[in-house]
Amino acid sequence: MFEPFGLERFFARHEFCARYLLCTSDCESMAIDELLALGGQPSEALNALQRTWLGYTESKGSPVLRGKIARLYPDLDPDSILVHSGAEEAILNLYLATVRPGDTVIVNWPCYQSLIEVPKSLGARAVKWNVRERQSRWYFDPDELGRLICKAENSSKPQKVKMVVLNMPHNPTGALMTPPEFDRVVDICRAHGTLLLVDEVYRMLELGNSRRLPPACQLYENAISLSVLSKAWGLAGLRIGWLATHRKDILDQVAAIKDYNSICASAPSETLACVALDHSDEIIARNKSICESNVVHFNHFFERYQELFAWIPTEAGSIAFPALRAAEGIISWHDAADLAARLLRDTGVLILPGALYGREFGLHFRIGLGRRAVPEGLSVFGRWLETRVNN
Ligand SMILES: Cc1ncc(COP(=O)(O)O)c(C=O)c1O
Structure with a gap:
C-alpha cells in the first residue's frame, strides 16, 4: 500500500483555509471567461465549449x-x-x-x-x-x-x-x-x-x-x-x-x-x-513574469533576513527551497515545521515544511512564486518576523 502523500495531505488541510498561500507550485489560474477571452473575440471558444458533447x-x-x-x-x-x-x-x-x-x-x-x-x-x-x-x-x-x-x-x-x-x-x-x-x-x-x-x-x-x-x-x-x-x-x-x-x-x-x-x-x-x-505563449509569458517578479520580492526578503535563512534562487519553475540557518539566540523555532505552524497560526501565511519531502529536509521549507498575492503574503511574513527576531 502507498504511504500517505504528506504534501498533498498538508494541502488538503490548509490550501482552502489559509489566508496567504506562499508555497503553491501552480501558477496563477484564471476563470473560464478569461481563458475564453484570450483569442480576442470569445464567442467562438464559448460556442465550442457550449457545443462540447458530454x-x-x-x-x-x-x-x-x-x-x-x-x-x-x-x-x-x-x-x-x-x-x-x-x-x-x-x-x-x-x-x-x-x-x-x-x-x-x-x-x-x-x-x-x-x-x-x-x-x-x-x-x-x-x-x-x-x-x-x-x-x-x-x-x-x-x-x-x-x-x-x-x-x-x-x-x-x-x-x-x-x-x-x-x-x-x-x-x-x-x-x-x-x-x-x-x-x-x-x-x-x-x-x-x-x-x-x-x-x-x-x-x-x-x-x-x-x-x-x-x-x-x-x-x-x-x-x-x-x-x-x-x-x-x-x-x-x-x-x-x-x-x-x-x-x-x-x-x-x-x-x-x-x-x-x-x-x-x-x-x-x-x-x-x-x-x-x-x-500557450501568452499564458506562459504572463505566469513567467509573475514568477520573475516574485523572485525579486523573495530576493529582497532573504537579503533582509540573511542571518535567518539560506536561499538559492529558483532557476526554473515556480518553487524554491530555502532553509533556516542555525541562528541561536535570534529565533525560537526548532525547525521549519515549527516555524510554519507558528506563522500559520499567527498570520494565516502558509509555507510548506521541508520534512514533508523527507526527514533530512527539516530545516528547509518550500515557497511558491506563481501567485499574484505573493508580495502581500511576504510582507505579512516579514512584519511577523520583525516582532519575533531578537535584534
Ligand atoms: C514534479 C511534479 N510532478 C507531478 C505533479 C502533479 O501534477 P498535477 O497535480 O497537475 O497532476 C506535481 C504537482 O505538484 C509536481 O510538482
Whole structure:
C-alpha cells in the first residue's frame, strides 16, 4: 500500500483555509471567461465549449487535443501523446505499466512523493540520486547517476536499472540542469539501455537568463516526457496532463492501465485545454513574469533576513527551497515545521515544511512564486518576523 502523500495531505488541510498561500507550485489560474477571452473575440471558444458533447471522450485524449500537445514537441505526432487526468494519474499509470517487483528504479531526491512512492509500493527498489549544493547552485551530478547505475548492475545481485526518473526543472529546489549536464544524463541512460522518465511539469518556466532544456523525448528514443497544464499554464483545475514519447509500445501498455483508472479525460476540460494550448505563449509569458517578479520580492526578503535563512534562487519553475540557518539566540523555532505552524497560526501565511519531502529536509521549507498575492503574503511574513527576531 502507498504511504500517505504528506504534501498533498498538508494541502488538503490548509490550501482552502489559509489566508496567504506562499508555497503553491501552480501558477496563477484564471476563470473560464478569461481563458475564453484570450483569442480576442470569445464567442467562438464559448460556442465550442457550449457545443462540447458530454459523453465519454477518446481514451487516449481527443485527436485534436493530442495534435495541439504534439506541436509542443518538435518531432512527435498525436499518437505519441497519451492524455491523462493531471500529471499525477500519468505517474501512477506509467509505473503500473512498466515497473515490476524487484526492479530497480533510480529517482532524483528530494522529489514529488509519488515519483518514488509508487515504484516502492509496487515492490521495486528505489535508489535515491541526491541533489547537491555547489557554488550557490542546486545540482544533480550526472556522474553520480552513472555510478549509481553501475553499482546496481555490479552488485551481489546484479540488475539492470529499469528506469531513471528525473524531475527537471526540479521540485522543490527550482534547480535546472545545463544542456550539457542533461545530455550527459541521456548518454548514460542510452549506454545502459535504461528508460528515462523526465517529469517536465515545470518546463517553460525558465526564469531570467536560464536556458530551456529540450524535452527528454526529443533527445532519447527511450525517454518519456511528462507534462501538465497545471503549472506553467496555471490551469490545474482542468486536470489535463500527458505522457509524450517515441515508445508507442509503452503508451499502449499505459493506455491499458488507464482503462482501470480514469478511462478518459473530462470533455469540457479537453475543449478548454485546446483553447489554452492555442494561447500557450501568452499564458506562459504572463505566469513567467509573475514568477520573475516574485523572485525579486523573495530576493529582497532573504537579503533582509540573511542571518535567518539560506536561499538559492529558483532557476526554473515556480518553487524554491530555502532553509533556516542555525541562528541561536535570534529565533525560537526548532525547525521549519515549527516555524510554519507558528506563522500559520499567527498570520494565516502558509509555507510548506521541508520534512514533508523527507526527514533530512527539516530545516528547509518550500515557497511558491506563481501567485499574484505573493508580495502581500511576504510582507505579512516579514512584519511577523520583525516582532519575533531578537535584534
Ligand atoms: C514534479 C511534479 N510532478 C507531478 C505533479 C502533479 O501534477 P498535477 O497535480 O497537475 O497532476 C506535481 C504537482 O505538484 C509536481 O510538482
